[in-house]
Amino acid sequence: VQGAIDENEVAGAARRRADYGWREIEKRLQATPAYWPAFQQAYPSLQRPADITIVHVANALDDFMNHQWRADESPFDQYLSGNASAMTNQQIAGMTLFYGQAGCSRCHSGALQTDHDFHALMLPPLGPGRTRAFDTLNRDPGRLNETDRLQDSYAFRTPSLRNVADTAPYGHNGAFKTLHGIVQHHLSPASSLDNYDRSQLIMAADSVLAATDFLLWTDIREMSRYRRYNDLDLPAMSTNELDQIIAFLHALTDSNSLQGVRPAPEHVPSGLPLD
Numbered sequence: 001v002q003g004a005i006d007e008n009e010v011a012g013a014a015r016r017r018a019d020y021g022w023r024e025i026e027k028r029l030q031a032t033p034a035y036w037p038a039f040q041q042a043y044p045s046l047q048r049p050a051d052i053t054i055v056h057v058a059n060a061l062d063d064f065m066n067h068q069w070r071a072d073e074s075p076f077d078q079y080l081s082g083n084a085s086a087m088t089n090q091q092i093a094g095m096t097l098f099y100g101q102a103g104c105s106r107c108h109s110g111a112l113q114t115d116h117d118f119h120a121l122m123l124p125p126l127g128p129g130r131t132r133a134f135d136t137l138n139r140d141p142g143r144l145n146e147t148d149r150l151q152d153s154y155a156f157r158t159p160s161l162r163n164v165a166d167t168a169p170y171g172h173n174g175a176f177k178t179l180h181g182i183v184q185h186h187l188s189p190a191s192s193l194d195n196y197d198r199s200q201l202i203m204a205a206d207s208v209l210a211a212t213d214f215l216l217w218t219d220i221r222e223m224s225r226y227r228r229y230n231d232l233d234l235p236a237m238s239t240n241e242l243d244q245i246i247a248f249l250h251a252l253t254d255s256n257s258l259q260g261v262r263p264a265p266e267h268v269p270s271g272l273p274l275d
């Protein structure tokens, strides 16, 4: 998002240390007069442009995101607040499974259906990964990259399931095109990995990139290491139960939230072009 290292001063500074980039952002905001009235309005205690810090920016963005993409008026929310007809019988059956026998809420718990923790799901690996400088493989070891603890290998954060029916493709790398595919994968990760259908992916039509998309799969040692990390052990499900779970996931859609509360701006205070 911040651009390549030689593209602008923020990207260059952030590469040296994350907070050096923040300083560059502060300087830009302080020097662009059109930002000052907006900051003053949001933070009356600010005396002059030089008082704008990255903390003000972060809090403003936090507030904006909470307002703009809030999705808590789905049929599920309406049902929980007493409207018994907000969900269909199939969705209610799916909810009962999700929070009971199917075991989904062991990880997808709380108001956002996530424990905010990291788990290894053995999703089909693909693409250039997030390889570190000393690594020779184009893999993505997940949480391990941050903690250096072996037990965090290939673990990714449990995502929220709010609006999930509208946010395909699924998984950290978008390996599954449908809800059916990703949920089925949860039920039997190893055989799902073995039988992965690559044709569901929409990848850049670029022969150089395509050569590395599945390179990892030819590395027998890496693939056997990959298969050692699996935090899923869910009970089998009938086709009918699977349909009920998927119907429930559709009940998590707050259709009004999909467009965002406010439309995209026509112009921004810096005067930079929008596309």
Ligand code: HEC
Binding pocket: 098, 102, 103, 104, 105, 106, 107, 108, 118, 119, 120, 121, 123, 156, 157, 158, 159, 160, 161, 164, 167, 169, 170, 171, 172, 173, 179, 182, 183, 186, 231, 232, 234, 245, 249
């Ligand atoms: C062991 C914890 C755990 C359990 C149990 C679990 N999940 Fe997940 N789920 C995750 C994690 C972690 C991811 C993200 C994996 C990744 O990106 O590599 C995920 C991803 C998903 C996604 C894709 C969301 C997206 O936006 O990409 C769906 C849908 C989902 N889970 C549904 C379910 C359902 C339904 C159940 C019960 C049958 C379930 N999960 C049980 C941890 C779990």
